Amino acid sequence: MSAAAQAAVDKAIAELSYTPNRAARSLVTRRTDSIALVIPEPDERVLTDPFFSATLNGLSSALASSDLQLVLIIARPGESDRTRRYLRNGHVDGAVVVSHHEADRLDTLLAESRLPAVFVGRPLNEIGRLNYVDVDNYGGGRLAAEHIVATGRTRIGMIAGPQDMAAGRDRLRGWKDMLTEHGLATDAVETSDFTTVTAIEATQRLLDKHPDIDAIIAGSDLIAVGAINVLRERGLSVPDDVAVIGFDNLGVSTSPALTTLTNPVVAMARTAGQLLLEILEDDDVEPQHKQFSPDLVVRGSTAPAKG
Amino acid sequence: MSAAAQAAVDKAIAELSYTPNRAARSLVTRRTDSIALVIPEPDERVLTDPFFSATLNGLSSALASSDLQLVLIIARPGESDRTRRYLRNGHVDGAVVVSHHEADRLDTLLAESRLPAVFVGRPLNEIGRLNYVDVDNYGGGRLAAEHIVATGRTRIGMIAGPQDMAAGRDRLRGWKDMLTEHGLATDAVETSDFTTVTAIEATQRLLDKHPDIDAIIAGSDLIAVGAINVLRERGLSVPDDVAVIGFDNLGVSTSPALTTLTNPVVAMARTAGQLLLEILEDDDVEPQHKQFSPDLVVRGSTAPAKG
DNA sequence: TTGAAAGCGATACCAA
DNA sequence: TTGGTATCGCTTTCAA
Numbered sequence: 001m002s003a004a005a006q007a008a009v010d011k012a013i014a015e016l017s018y019t020p021n022r023a024a025r026s027l028v029t030r031r032t033d034s035i036a037l038v039i040p041e042p043d044e045r046v047l048t049d050p051f052f053s054a055t056l057n058g059l060s061s062a063l064a065s066s067d068l069q070l071v072l073i074i075a076r077p078g079e080s081d082r083t084r085r086y087l088r089n090g091h092v093d094g095a096v097v098v099s100h101h102e103a104d105r106l107d108t109l110l111a112e113s114r115l116p117a118v119f120v121g122r123p124l125n126e127i128g129r130l131n132y133v134d135v136d137n138y139g140g141g142r143l144a145a146e147h148i149v150a151t152g153r154t155r156i157g158m159i160a161g162p163q164d165m166a167a168g169r170d171r172l173r174g175w176k177d178m179l180t181e182h183g184l185a186t187d188a189v190e191t192s193d194f195t196t197v198t199a200i201e202a203t204q205r206l207l208d209k210h211p212d213i214d215a216i217i218a219g220s221d222l223i224a225v226g227a228i229n230v231l232r233e234r235g236l237s238v239p240d241d242v243a244v245i246g247f248d249n250l251g252v253s254t255s256p257a258l259t260t261l262t263n264p265v266v267a268m269a270r271t272a273g274q275l276l277l278e279i280l281e282d283d284d285v286e287p288q289h290k291q292f293s294p295d296l297v298v299r300g301s302t303a304p305a306k307g
Numbered sequence: 308m309s310a311a312a313q314a315a316v317d318k319a320i321a322e323l324s325y326t327p328n329r330a331a332r333s334l335v336t337r338r339t340d341s342i343a344l345v346i347p348e349p350d351e352r353v354l355t356d357p358f359f360s361a362t363l364n365g366l367s368s369a370l371a372s373s374d375l376q377l378v379l380i381i382a383r384p385g386e387s388d389r390t391r392r393y394l395r396n397g398h399v400d401g402a403v404v405v406s407h408h409e410a411d412r413l414d415t416l417l418a419e420s421r422l423p424a425v426f427v428g429r430p431l432n433e434i435g436r437l438n439y440v441d442v443d444n445y446g447g448g449r450l451a452a453e454h455i456v457a458t459g460r461t462r463i464g465m466i467a468g469p470q471d472m473a474a475g476r477d478r479l480r481g482w483k484d485m486l487t488e489h490g491l492a493t494d495a496v497e498t499s500d501f502t503t504v505t506a507i508e509a510t511q512r513l514l515d516k517h518p519d520i521d522a523i524i525a526g527s528d529l530i531a532v533g534a535i536n537v538l539r540e541r542g543l544s545v546p547d548d549v550a551v552i553g554f555d556n557l558g559v560s561t562s563p564a565l566t567t568l569t570n571p572v573v574a575m576a577r578t579a580g581q582l583l584l585e586i587l588e589d590d591d592v593e594p595q596h597k598q599f600s601p602d603l604v605v606r607g608s609t610a611p612a613k614g
Numbered sequence: 615t616t617g618a619a620a621g622c623g624a625t626a627c628c629a630a
Numbered sequence: 631t632t633g634g635t636a637t638c639g640c641t642t643t644c645a646a
Contacts, residue, residue: 005615017419022396023333024639027622032330034398043363046354053354060350060383069393072379076367086376089329091341112324312631331623334638 026090034069035276036095038083040104045195046074049222050250051265055098055120058266062273068093080104088113094276096120096269102164116279118272120265122166122289131279133272133290137167137247140261140294141174144217144245147259147296149182151304153215153243157188159202159227161219168194168219171247175217188213192223199226207234214242214305221246221260228254228301243302247294256300264292333397341376342583343402345390347411352502353381356529357557361572362405362427368573369580375400387411395420401583403427403576409471423586425579427572429473429596438586440579440597444474447568447601448481451524451552454566454603456489458611460522460550464495466509466534468526475501475526478554482524495520499530506533514541521549521612528553528567535561535608550609554601563607571599 012018026032037059039046046052056072063070071092075083080103087095087109094116097106100123107123111130119132148156158175161168168191176186188210192202199218203226206216216231218224224246228238236242238256246252246260271290279285319325333339344366346353353359363379370377378399382390387410394402394416401423404413407430414430418437426439455463465482468475475498483493495517499509506525510533513523523538525531531553535545543549545563553559553567578597586592 019395019397019420021334021639022398023330023337023339024622025641026330027328027334027624027639028641030330030622032398034393043367044360047357047360047363050354053351056350056354056381060381067389069380069389069398072381074363074367074377074379082374082376086341088326090326091329091339091376113326328623331638332625334623334640335625337638 032091032093033067034071034092035063035280036071036073036087036092038073038075038087038095038097038106039099040075040077040080040083040097040101040106041099042076043074049194050252051194051248052098054250054265055269058269058271059096059273061266062270062277066277068277075104080106084109087115094118094280096272096276097123098269100124100165101162114283116276116283118276118279120268120272122170124164124166127289129287131275131287131289133268133275133292134166135263135268135292135294137170137294138174138177140247140263141171142178143174143294143296144171144247144261145175145178145182147298147302148215148217148243148245149179149184151215151239151243151302153305154184155188155210155213156184156215156217157206157210157213158186158190158217159199159206159219159223160189160191161194161223163191171219192219192226194220194222196222196226196229199223200230203227203230207231215302216242216244218244218246221248221250221252221258224258224260224301225252225254228258239301239303240305243305245302249297254301256303259299259302260297261294262297263294268292337397339398339400340374341378341399342370342587343378343380343394343399345380345382345394345402345404345413346406347382347384347387347390347404347408347413348406349383350381356501357559358501358555358572359405361557362576365573365576365578366403366580369577369584373584375584382411387413391416394422401425401587403579403583404430405576407431407472408469423583423590425583425586427575427579429477431471431473434596436594438579438582438594438596440575440582440599441473442570442575442599442601444477444601445481445484447554447570448478449485450481450601450603451478451554451568452482452485452489454605454609455522455524455550455552456486456491458522458546458550458609460612461491462495462517462520463491463522463524464513464517464520465493465497465524466506466513466526466530467496467498468501468530470498478526499526499533501527501529503529503533503536506530507537510534510537514538522609523549523551525551525553528555528557528559528565531565531567531608532559532561535565546608546610547612550612552609556604561608563610566606566609567604568601569604570601575599 111126160172190202248263417424418433467479497509
């Protein structure tokens, strides 16, 4: 188009303060140029847990080059209908889902709909048809248990994460399998949410029922923080009386420093974002599953008992 | 419509798994049924600072009855263009903006556009044409300074919040005015972001320049946390050597407990949400400004010095 | 390079 | 109650 015409158009745009109408454009292009990060958790947790901060970082770094707008959908419990509608109605071109709970059934929704989606953390259903990126929670669980056994502990308590989430279940399964292989008991188990508050309650229950434990394997770092708090309150020393190991390596500060397993959340979220971009480009790629490996990070909370 | 016809339609909907097309609907209704919460801050801060968690709570409680979808837009520094485009292009029916910085110029953007918007925290420009809800930061600043003076402190240091935000500026102005009215010096001032990390640096500078101060008025609770950390490191006792007062009352845990001013963030965000709903109903209401009053909450960090 | 016209998928209005 | 039709504002295609 001629330079003069261009200039005239620009002038008109400015004068009329014209802005294109997204709805009209979307109607024909079938694109909204935005994607959703769906977090089915209560606000408090979302804005408190470093896990989500890491997710957001990784995802936005993947999208930085793409001029897609990232839209954060916090789906409070009980509001999943609204979220489902939002996703189904074409507000966004795609979605990344984290912290998925069984009851949300976002997995079946997204498997049925044609909306490109990637889960961070294995969904519980429709595994075959959905894309996801995950850390090897089962393997990490085995590593954690193995390390605790190696420090000479024999009466091992466990505080598992929520059992309506893959991460909660898989880690617990890993612990139990490994302990069983070592001929150790697996009866001292309590369940908690991925929050310190509920972890504190779970630890109380665990210690009340099993005062003899010499180690606690926790379902996450925040759970471990709760466990350490309770142990200290009860006058038990970490690690001399009870060793504690977490999961996630999100940099929580405890005393002594927490032994844990890395959960490469930023890298996973970035991978999820890149995968989503690929799917957006070419919408009939086969569902992909990517798995990261957790590493053991040994710190003071699992030092061998002095006795 | 007849029951039979209704049933036939329902059946067809199910069979074809029909979902209405939002873009087409929006094109004619000129509604998207979603509103944005715009937070122009880096992700880390958004997902770390309890302030935003409180905002989100208040806002979503206001919207709970409305079947509007809340969309969180985190506008990282340097990405404000993308955000501006998003807001201008009719992705959302309205916006609530918090933590607004001068350089974002979202205030002028929103004043010029026809997009219904409510600021939480006074915007710096276009005051007359924009809706906002705020706490009386100036008055709160005066209260804080008055309380410190009343505890017998005379050499008062200040760590102000960011001066590109109304809250940072107004509180500082309140402190200075009150101190001046009491004939006290107002030269010991450093500036910090609303984060503990930058507050630590600011406190170092303040103490290096003015080792004689016997009180620190902080621009927020997180800033006060940083100040208390530094004081402790330097072997100064709080409150015996140096009294510390914060602002926000967000429940940070310090030792001794922090004297502060309440900042009714949840109530403000809820009010902002309700106001936005009103504007959405009737789009030519006059711009409204609502102001909340902060209250002084006296705790241990400003107990009178023993000497 | 430019202009004219068709269509995206809903809503809303009017007439039957 | 029902059916038909104009309309929203843009992209795309086809002709000129």
